[in-house]
Amino acid sequence: MKWSEWFIDEKYSKAFQMVGLVNKVREEPIYLEQKMTDNNFFIIRFNSVGIGIEKWKDKKQEIESALDISISKIKIGNKNTEIIIEGMKGKFDYSMPIYWENSYLTPRNSLILGESMGKQISVDLDVYPHILLGGSTGSGKTNLLKLLLMQCIKKDYAVYIADFKGKVDFSYKWDKYCHFVTTIEDVISNLDGICKELLDRQIIFGSKGYKDIDIYNEREENKLQHIVFACDEVAELMDTTGYNKEEKNKIAIIQRKLSMIARLGRAFGIHLLLATQRPSVDVINGAIKNNISARICGRAEKTLSQIILDNIDASDMIDTDIQGMFVNQDGEVFKAYLFNDDCLERSDGSYGKEYSPYF
Template identity: 30%
Template sequence: EQEEKDNIADKLVDDFGEFDPTLELGSYKFPPIDLLDPHGATGGITINQEELEENKNKIVETLRNYKIGIAQIKATIGPTVTLYEIVPDAGIRISKIKNLEDDIALSLAALGIRIIAPIPGKGTIGIEVPNKNATIVSMRSVIASSKFQKAEMQLPIAFGKTISNETFVVDLAKMPHLLMAGATGQGKSVGLNAVLTSLLYKKHPAEVKFVLVDPKKVELTLFNKIERHYLAKLPDMEDAIITDNTKVINTLNSLCIEMDNRYELLKLAMVRNIKEYNVKFKTRKLNPHDGHRFLPYIVLVIDEFADLIMTAGKEVETPIARLAQLARAIGIHLIIATQRPSVNVITGIIKANFPARIAFRVTSKIDSRTILDTQGADQLIGRGDMLFTQGNDVTRIQCAFVDTPEVAKITEFIGSQRGYPEAYELPEYIGEDSGTSIDYDISERDALFRDAAEVIVTAQQGSASLIQRKLKLGYNRAGRIIDQLEAAGIVGPFEGSKARQVLITDLSTLEQLLKNEQN
């Protein structure tokens, strides 16, 4: 039977070619590079040779003053930082050089230097010194680079340029999830924009969908133009970009449902991850009548995650932890940006599933430890200077700068083309009504029902403990009265740890309500 199926599949491929998910928008054009600004960079990095020599001599001299001999020194020039690699004489302890950080910074009159001792994979010690005048790394130069254009990755992301001035491209599908952190105004949102831009330049709308969560309300609004091409949303939402914190919970739970559905499909198809599944689907081995479909990657972007936790708390944590643990095999990837990923914001479970971290500049060593588990992020210059780690060694990158007008142009260009009839629909999530909506018969009501109602309307605070105190009742009876009040429409539903809302404002309205019930 299996052979028969394979034969049919091969015959279909011969007749119609492989299944092409991009056919539905066959005329879709990728945005051209001209939409991006060069930002004044001509490409080459200008550095005066004298400054280099001077710095080299100063470093050598400072170390010599402290009785540290140097065998050789060489410089690598990057966009904002120059790396001086030194090889110390035999028998000199590294820790001795590491302790001289401030002295070297003093002699160079630099903003702040970072000593990497030793550089992983080389037998040298690195000293990073900020350049006097930094070059802006434009998004254009990064996207135009051949490394990004030829990248054979599932979800290529171009962050910017490394110290040695090479374009830095990583695969989001390999990372699984990404955690970005840094103080306010150091370029987190620009970093998010760079990630989204590089995906828009490389991926067809059929291959990737975004779920954008933006508690700040203004950072990601530009992307609503590409709603019918790239965004995913719940069936009953007006906006595809979620700014309302209560809707986030539904979206996250809906993504969890989508995850379970996708795992079911993978199980039926006998494959282990989304890549194999899509290959199998393209070669027409899977029958769409059995519910199989081409699965696009889904990238969930959350800006200001801390704000979500403050307003929604536990209800957000559970689905995110589930997605972080399980979702990488079926192509749902999370990118979370927050100011400081301390334990009360990002729990240990979530953090353990985010091996890829990006740290922009932070204020203290402790913050740097929370993000990267090593120090160094406190020595950055700011304005897009960042450290990227993927679980092992730390790379210093100057993040590519993409400005609001550029993003607007790109989204405008994509939005003006023919899109899908509507945004990619996530499965519908019906929140469990946490209200204990049992209809109590009026005859079964508690003898103290009326007194309790008056107490609660007077106090404008619907809690069982209030009834316990005022009417000297036990907890069980008070709880039952609260349920009856809810059924009568006097207090609102249960809302977690917050007190219930009282729906009736004054006693006269209460009288009216109870009279109407009698009639």
């Protein structure tokens, strides 16, 4: 081992011993490799010596303090015996706001969420076709949902938003580019149309041998739009507390249709963006949730974090006094971009086709 590598290894060994990150025989993780980028972002690989990833996450803040670093992600490496830490030197200030610029818009089916240490964080809808978003009141959840929907509009997706709060979070500018459904009956009708379109596309793609919407649009003159169904509080669609039998039947219809889209939508360019702040296991049933692989949670109590992420990372990793900070299904902590509704339009008119009924 070179002198410089010995010095680095010794630094980590002392820090891990100090914070109690050791295995049953008091061995600390073994340093293997470190890569640095120009902006102080690092990727460090360790032999875990049998210390589980949950213990690493539990010790995250103590590790940061001991080493004067900020950790954005802790994950298992290419081998089960390895742990990888990503982050940067010094303290990363998540309290500072960051602002959306139209130049961030990607040409393909990727939606930008915000920034972590040294990089942008995004969701590729070709890989993660549906998104489940959670966060307590004041976490910035609605802003992040609107950020994603704004990008969908700019990509000329057909956007439908279920809103039962009187559109208090959406200015009149949104009416020009998307369609709002405001009653349970409207939601059923809208989902009927989306599911019918899904089945029509399934027949067309099958008859022509196309495996997904991208191949269809590459080869056909009449292009198909991606379709997005979004809801800022999915509990309004799922909670049947106090409902009579007829009303419960309507909710059951909605659940079946959302389950169908969650299960089959990816190949046909049909996506769900569902958000909630309600910490209840009844909010989203298993048939829907199990088919939504992109999970994002802002500031939240343990119950809500467990519902969204299947772990308590949002409770453990996000400061309670910071708005707009989130953690995703991969354990990456990031700050979401802020934007205002003027971003829906540009003076050159190159973005934002006006809404017209798809069905």
